[in-house]
Amino acid sequence: MMEIRTERLRLRQWRDDDLDALAPMYADPEVMRYIRDGSVQDRAETAAHLDRMRQHWAEHGFGLFAAELVATGELTGWVGLAVPYFLPEVMPTVEIGWRLGRSFWGAGLATEGARAALRFGLVDRGLEWLVSIRQVENVRSARVMEKLGLTFDRRTTTPGNGRTVDVYAISREQYTA
Template identity: 55%
Template structure:
């Protein structure tokens, strides 16, 4: 697994001591309101998610990075690549996603981590296209997608929860890394 340094962040593999701070992020209803059915996750669910994310690195050669603030060493959340198996209509596709703790919102960290992830997708993994899926109404994620140069591709419906989703895309051959 690669490590990526940005001016303010370290995108890295997961450590055992990341489980509790990531569980704190996942326990915040405001953070989780746009994810799945909006339910918060506990420590055990977070540990299982991190284990699954690490397995995706082994299976796919990419996954979700732990995002650490260089200045403080705090875990801010995650950013990275995954296969959006929950939405079969977009497959085969690779999705970029991010989730940060609320105290890290509004400071450009998500955009910084996502931009570094797109560079990784293009330069290290040779991907030529990446998508991002958001729940309609999630303007914060939509703003990050715009900053990345992603464009709307289609509207669809979440196959399990029934709410509207928007799929955005970027052609990495045109991405200015």
């Protein structure tokens, strides 16, 4: 079982009981505001997403980690790597992303977890290139991307919902420099 520890986070594989913490997060309109079309998800939809996250690991050997606080074991959300099928124009590539419950915003946890995921992807897994995609209004994610050293690549529109997104990117060469 893959696990990464940072100062405050344990990035680990998913467990069945994670649904209890994940479902309220996916039902929060503020958390979901910049995800796809901004719709919240019910418990069944969240369970289906949890299954897809597990399947991604099985298919690709990497994926989105459950992110929990080391001090308490509380699930904060997720951080990690995924193939961004929703934006075909950037394919083939891997996206680094994160989603945290609102009570964990503003503490630097997304940046901390994403730094570990960035290293996992570019160094441990040997990926050549990673992207990160955000809806243009999501300035919090833009700040995380910039802190990670990703640079603006392009602005485009997602075919599934017509929303405008910015794509940031980093190469292994840039990361290791």
